[in-house]
Structure formats: C-alpha cells, structure tokens
Amino acid sequence: MSFRLAAYAVCFEDERVLLVRCVSPAGGTNWSLPGGRVEHAEDPFDAVIREVAEETGCDAVVERLLGVDSRVIPAAEARSGREHQNVGIFYQVRITAGVLRPEPNGETAESVWTPIPDVVHLRRSSLVDIGLALARTRPATGHVPPVLAGGLVQH
Structure with a gap:
C-alpha cells in the first residue's frame, strides 16, 4: 500500500472558494483545493502555505485547522494500480497578497x-x-x- 500525507487549503472570499484546475500527465483534468504532499520533515502548517504559493502565486496565512480526512483507495481505483491511503489535513486560509496564476512547471493549470x-x-x-x-x-x-x-476524483 502506498501512503501520502497532504495539506489542503480551504479559502473563501465573497461567497467564493479558491479552486485549482489540475491536469494529470495522462491528460485528464479536474478541480481541487490548493494543496499537496507534506515533504519529509515539513510541518503540515508550513506545507499548506507553501502549496498555496506554488499552485496559485499567492501568499496566505492559516486562520484555523478544519480537520483531517483519511481514506483508502482500493487498488482497482487507484492510479498506481495498488491500494493507496491518503491522509489530508485541511486548513482554512486567507490570501494576503499576490495575483492568481498557473503553477510554473506543475500540474496546476x-x-x-x-x-x-x-x-x-x-x-x-x-x-x-x-x-x-x-x-x-x-x-x-x-x-x-x-x-x-471513487478514488479521489469522480464527481
């Protein structure tokens, strides 16, 4: 089984939520929250701020911890073809500066x-x-x- 620890940002402004459009290497596309993998020895609190900056070009501050989600994706539904567990830590964040832009050399279009x-x-x-x-x-x-x-995408 593979495992991933990730941090995600939930950011609101004027009855809107900040979403990122991700493009997979296989060519699929879907919308998600800004966020991603927590690097080795990185605090998830710091990871969510880093991920927002990387994916959106904006600076953010954490306002509060919202919660944690853990799910196991069966091998038949996982992209890798093997069972995968994703643990996501969700933070409410506020954008403080910057202009929205695509992620340079990344999956966020x-x-x-x-x-x-x-x-x-x-x-x-x-x-x-x-x-x-x-x-x-x-x-x-x-x-x-x-x-x-099914899996992390399917709506």
Whole structure:
C-alpha cells in the first residue's frame, strides 16, 4: 500500500472558494483545493502555505485547522494500480497578497475564485467536498463522514 500525507487549503472570499484546475500527465483534468504532499520533515502548517504559493502565486496565512480526512483507495481505483491511503489535513486560509496564476512547471493549470453554488457542477476531487463540509460544519472532532466518490476524483 502506498501512503501520502497532504495539506489542503480551504479559502473563501465573497461567497467564493479558491479552486485549482489540475491536469494529470495522462491528460485528464479536474478541480481541487490548493494543496499537496507534506515533504519529509515539513510541518503540515508550513506545507499548506507553501502549496498555496506554488499552485496559485499567492501568499496566505492559516486562520484555523478544519480537520483531517483519511481514506483508502482500493487498488482497482487507484492510479498506481495498488491500494493507496491518503491522509489530508485541511486548513482554512486567507490570501494576503499576490495575483492568481498557473503553477510554473506543475500540474496546476489555473486557479480560480469559484462561486460556491457552482462547485457542484464541476468535475472535482472529493477533497473539495470534504474541505467545504469541514468549513461548513466545523465538527468538534475535525472529522466528517466519508464523501461518496471513487478514488479521489469522480464527481
């Protein structure tokens, strides 16, 4: 089984959420939250700020921890063809400076402020729904029920 620890940013502005459009090497595209892998010896708190800067070109500050999501993706649904566990730490962040831009030499093709009601119509990672649910409900446990989707993408 492969394993990934990641940090994700949930960022709101004027009834909109910041999303990034990711393009996979295989040519697929989907929308997600800014965020990604926590590097070796890196604090997830620092990782989410780094990932926002890399993927969007903007500076951000963490406002609060929203929660943690852990899911196992069966081998039949995982891109690698083997079972994979993703542990995501979700933070509410605020953009403090910068102009949205694509990620240089990365998988993020664009970052966009998206009206929250429009999110449901997008092909998106289930991470978006998890982050929005955590921000909306602010559960004391920092945990929401699993979002029904195959793998990390399928909406």
